Amino acid sequence: MDINQIAQMAGVSRATVSRYLNDGYVSQEKRAAIRRVIEKTGYVPSQHAKTLRTGKTNVVGIIIPKINSASVSRMVAGITPVLNAAGYQVLLANTDNNASREVDFLRFFSEKNQVDGVILIATVITDAHREAIAALPVPIVVLDQDVDCCSCVFQNDYEAMREVAGVALRTSRRPAYIGVFEDDVAVGQMRRRGFLDACAEAGVEVPERAMRIAQFTVDSGYEQAEALLEDYPELDGIVCATDAIAYGALTCLREYGHRVPEDVVVTGIDDSEISQIVTPTLTTVHHPYKTSGDAAAKLLVGFMTGEEYVPRKLKMGYEVMTRNSTR
Template sequence: MDINSIAKLAGVSRATVSRYLNDGYVSAEKRKVIARVIKETGYVPSQQAQTLRTGKTNIVGVILPKVNSHAVSRMLAGMTLEFNDAHYQTLLANTNNNKETEVSYLQLFAEGNQVDGIILIATVLDQEHRRALDALRVPVVILGQDMEGYSSVFNDDYRSMLQLCRKVLPNSVHPAYIGVTQEDVSAGQERRRGFLDACAELGLDVPADAMGTSPFSLDGGYECAESLMSRHPELDTFVCATDVIAFGALTCAREYGRRVPEDVQVTGVGDSDLTRVVTPSLTSIHHHYQTSGREAAKLLIEAMTSKDVVPREIRMSYGIMMRNSTR
C-alpha cells in the first residue's frame, strides 16, 4: 500500500493525498474520504518518503548528561509533553557527563537530515562545544546553561543559593561548602558564588580547605564531608551543590555521631522526591525542572516552524524549601 493506492481508492489525485499528509489545503469532503481510506487500509506514510518530500524528519535530538538524574528526568518529562502535542518524536543521546561525547553527538546531528532541531542539556560548555554548535544547520536550544548567541533556559543558580544561605547561615559559625566542578558554570561557579557572597554578608570566614568538590554522586558527597570534618571538626553546616551530594553529607555526619540539625545543618539543591522522605527531611532549593523542559521545547518548536526567530533567554524562578535538616 502506497500513496498512489490511497489516491486511487479515494478517487483523488496523488498530489491531493500528499497535501493531506503534509497538512496542506484539501477540501473538507476530500479530506473526509482520504481519512476513511487511510483508516480502512491501515496505511502509514513512509517517514523516509516524507523526509525526502518536505526536508523535515519530525524528530528532535535531545543530548543529555545522564538519564538517572532527578533534574534531567523532570526536564525530559516537560519537553516530551510539548513535542508530543506538536507531533515530534524525540531521539535521546546520553553522554554520561562526557563533554567529548556531547561534542560528537552535536557533530553527528549536524550531518545530513538527522533531526529538525536539538536541545542540549548542558553542564560544561567550552570552545569545542561552540564550534560544534556554530556548525549546526538546525535550530538548537541550550537547557541548564546560559550561552550567548543561543536560545537558552536556565536556573537562577546564584540568587537561589544566596537566598538559601541568607536563611540558613545566620544559625552557623563554621559553614562548609561541597560543590561540583567549576567547569560547570551554573551548578559549579554560580552556586559557589552565591554561598561565598552570603558568607561575606554575614561576616562568616570560610577557610579555603573548608570548601570541597564532589562528583554528582552520593558517595562523592559522603567522602567530601568526611574529608572536611577530619580537617575541621568544628564545622556546623554543610551547604551542598546538589541534593544527591547532600544525602551523602547527611549520612556521613550521622555516622560520625553528629546530630542533624542540632550539631550540623545540611542543605541541598533540586528538591528531589527523596528530600521529603529522608530523616531528617532535607532543606533544598526547588527548581522548576519540568517547566524549564517545556519552555525549552516551546522555544525549539518556534525556531523549527518560524523564520527569523531571535535567540531568547529564559531565567527560571525558584523556591526555598525549609525542612528539618536546618535549624
C-alpha cells in the same frame, strides 16, 4: 491508497496533491477537490513518504548528561509531552557526564540529518560545543546553562544558592561548602558564588580548607564531608551544591556521631524526592525543572515550525524548601 490515486480521483496532478500535503500553493478549487477525496477515502500520508517529501524527520534529539538524575528526569518530563503533542518523537542521547560525547552527539545529529531540532541539557560549554552548535543545520535550545551562542532556558542558580545558604547561616557561623567543578558554570561557579556572597553578607569568613569539590554523587558527598571533618573540624554547617552531595554529607555526619541540625546544619539544592525521605528531611531549593523543560520544548517547536530564529534567554524562578536539616 497513495498520492497518485488521490490525484487521479481529484482530477489534479500528483505535484498538486504533493503541494497540498506540504502546505504549498494550490488554487482554492483544486484544494476543495483534493480535500473531498481525502475525506472520502480516509487517506493518511505515510510518515516515511512525508519525510522523503519534506526532508523533515519529526524527531527531536535531547542530549542529557545522565539518566539517573531527578532534575534531568523532571526536565525530560516537561519536554516530552510538548514535543509529542506537536507530532515529534523524542530520542535521548546520554553522555554520562562526558562533555566530549555531547559534542559527538551534536555532530552525529548534524551529519546523519536525523532530527528536526535538538535540546541540549548542558553541563559545560566548550569551544568545541560552540563550533558544533554553530554547525548544526537545525534549531537548538540549551537547557540548564546560561549561554550566549544560542537560545537557552536556565535556573537562577546564583540567587537560589544565596538564599538557601542564608537559611544555613541563620545558625551556622563556621559553614563549609561542597561544590562541583567550575567548568559547570551553573552548578559549579554560580552556586559557589551564591554561597560566598551569602557568607560575606552575614559577615562570616570562609577559610580555603572549608571549600571542597565533589562529583555529582552521594558517595563523593560522603568523601568530601569526611575530608571536611578532618580539615575543618570546627564546622557547624555544610552547604552542598546538590541534594545528592548533601545525602552523602548527612550519612557521613551521622556515622561520625554529629547530630543534624543540632551540631551541624546541612542544605542541598534540587528538592529531589528523597529529600523528604532522608532523616532529617533536607532543606533545599525547588528549581522548576519540569516547567523549564516545557518552556525549552515550546521554544524549540516555535523555531522548528518556522518562527524566526532570534536567540532568547529565559531565567526561571525558584523556591527555598526549609525542612529539618537546618534550624
